[in-house]
Amino acid sequence: MAVGKSIIRKEAWDKVTGRAKYTNDFKEQGMLHAALVTSPYAHARILSVNVDKAIAAPGVRAVVTGEGLPLTGEDMRDRPPIAVDKVRYYGEVVAVVVADTLAQAEQAARLVRVVYEPLPAVGSPREALKEGAPLLHEHLDRYEKNKTTHPEPGTNVAHRTKIRKGNIEQGFAESDVIVETSVSFAPSDHIAMETRCATAEIWPDGTIHISASSQSPFMIKKLLHAYFGEETGKVIVHTPLVGGAYGGKAPVQLELLAYLASKAVDGRKVSVWNSREHDMVTSPVHIGLEATVKIGATRDGIFKAMEILFLFDGGAYSDKAIDVSRAAAVDCTGPYHVENVFCDSLCVYTNRPYATPFRSFGHCEQAFAVERAIDELARTLQLDPWEVRRKNAIRPGHTTPTQVRLNQSNVGDMPACLERLRELMRWDEWQRVELDAYTVRAKGISGGWKTSTIDTDASSGVILTFNSDGSVNVISGVVEIGTGTKTVLAQIVAERLKMDVDRVHVKMDIDTQTTPEHWKTVASRGTFMAGRAALAAADDAIRQLKEIAACVLRASPDDLEVGFGRVFLRDDPAIFLPIKDIAFGYKFPNGNAIGGQVIGRGHYILRHLTPLDPETGAGKPGPEWGVCAEGVEIEFNRRDYTYRIVKAYAVIDAGKVLNPKAALGQVMGAMSMGLSFASREGFLFDKEQRVLNPQLRTYRPIRFGEHPEYIVEFVETPQIDAPYGARGIGEHGLIGMPAALANALSLAVGVPLNELPLVPELIWRKQKGDSYGPV
């Protein structure tokens, strides 16, 4: 039937004809436009903001500044939506100018006069933690926060997650060798091709209409209530197709500005649309990290202890960075069995753009640190790095760092992934080979795993309605951000209703008033949660169809089957009713009617999840752990330190592949993003922590022709709770790429390469030593 086939995505033809519309494509006569005035300093006191000239400029309707606004933030309220008193990062919004046209708003934005008094800027987590470092938030103790957030007032620590499992001293005592590795990388960016956009309009009856390029339309409602006291029932959020998100559109930022701007112009519709520069710097970014990993192991390479310190560069405001730092801690060891684990994961304030989820949510970051350490351990012990990973691979019966016992369903098959990777890469044939005097080829590998760390009460709902031709509409709160999840939902519904997937239609747009909630389209949880809801909705519809048909066919509902557009008798399919004749109730020849419209309803909520214990980290953060084994083959030029990524491999336990081509696309796309991040992406900061490269000309993602050959395979170990056994796969492709690339290059060059991005200059400096000064 439909599951397991490469069904073309439902919106495919809209997307290749220019018909597909994104938030900023909806133009309206009379809509006002906003321009952001942003800070040229990373840390400064705001002495005054003078908007007189801007307000007098042609077409300007309002200028909004920060006084009197509530603080915002999902875990801890530390961020004014518009800076007031102080700016804490380069690019922070200090005023919003609203005008008739975008050009007028932009011209007037230049007339806003802000007087700053620069303050010393904090440039990295380690710097932020130094004695006497400038404090970003002097009143950390006063911020409102949720129960699972643990800031450390008087410091720059926004949150600390502690993982304590087993006995770390004993673990190191039992070790023959202890290896310590430190890694680091600066913040970078998601670079969704569609920059973020939000519009807001407040109607005379008080309803607030928001349109947003967002992964979290339902969260926008909740936050407008939490921050501004608006009734959630009066907030209606629309989200059309989203032009790439990768976690970067999970946080709520421009929506608040659009709401404030609309309020300032009597509720008229205002559009806030990011320029590329603002999208990269003003809106939240991919988190940076400084980490130290200490592994204790036996002579045979069996891990006895892991002590890990993650110092996440959360930037100026904590928002979702706290959650990212927690997610890395939850899975801190990677997909390996370690009895004794000690991990502190800190979300640290710095004067850099604030961080938010980035595809893999702390896991490619975690993997880069730990997998580099594993390679160093293997080198020290003169063992095969693949063999070390195989020996320690996580299996059912083991426990995770947060002490969840694993079983055949809730963890994928790590040994199988490693085994297949070894075969695909021809690992045993060679790992480093010199092709000529200057050219070296090398391979590197990495393991990866991930569970979701979303709210313990996150839920998802699906509604199915029928059309008079018997076809079905699927209405789900999953946002179509490019992952194809809505098409997969159609496949799931088609499979359950045993019908042609072409006759299952999906509603792409989200309207929070009519679409059932899906918590957020994040964490590779769309197919699992919305899929379960879709199955429940299909079962609900089947039950209703059978009830009506039972009456008409004078048979027990138990004797009926639904499929092929009919409800039929199981033992005599020649006796049937077409679904189209009963989907809106059944009308007897004499005009009497029974039944009424069939509306399938389904929902799913994750079960048995718990917050982490603040002292030990014990707790169940997510329903299952997907695993992967990945590798990279590079060709390095020893003369000029350039390299080419020749091949990239991933073997992922997908549980069950629901749409092969779509799944491959997800994995290869994630790999591409991981390789791009690891090989060339990262913000460059000057000493004052100003971002020097907030443009795609100076911050340069992988382009066509720079891509390697991708080799992807799936292992299928079903998660028995999930629709048809499918595990999340949207992020796993990324997890191992930075580590595998760094491992391959470290082997090729012969020095440990523990920083990202791995540009030729960095490799050159690392090999030549520090005599050439800092990068």
Added chain:
Amino acid sequence: MEETTKRELVLSINGERRAVVARQAETLLFVLRDGLGLTGAKPGCLNGDCGACTVLVNGTPIKSCMMLAIETVGKEITTIEGLDDAPIQHAFVRHFAFQCGYCTPGFIMNAHALIERHPDADETTIQEWLEANICRCTSYQEIETAVKEALAAKKVETKF
């Protein structure tokens, strides 16, 4: 501050003559999108870096954020809305050569022009043309497959 002057432009777009009033300083991209409702061309950087706004001007792929609308008077503009069932569109669909779809109109316009101009394009030519656009969702491998298939089909077609 002076308001910039506006004037009426008559543009030839997708085989139609379209009149539009625009600032003289307005780029083709903004006139297409805001003035004419042709939102297929996407703004991605307004700096010529990403290619999401690519359209054809007299058959040549142009980043419409880098060209003034006024410069296109008297020229033939083709946007993604003007492509009629082109082989490259089919190839993109068949090979899953897009995900979020935002960069897709620009990529397709560029690839379409490449196929029309250089049906014999070799690897280097393909790369030179397509590295003008950024796709953040796919791995480019899918796009490569789609473009090569459409090129191969074009070659067969031109031989007859």
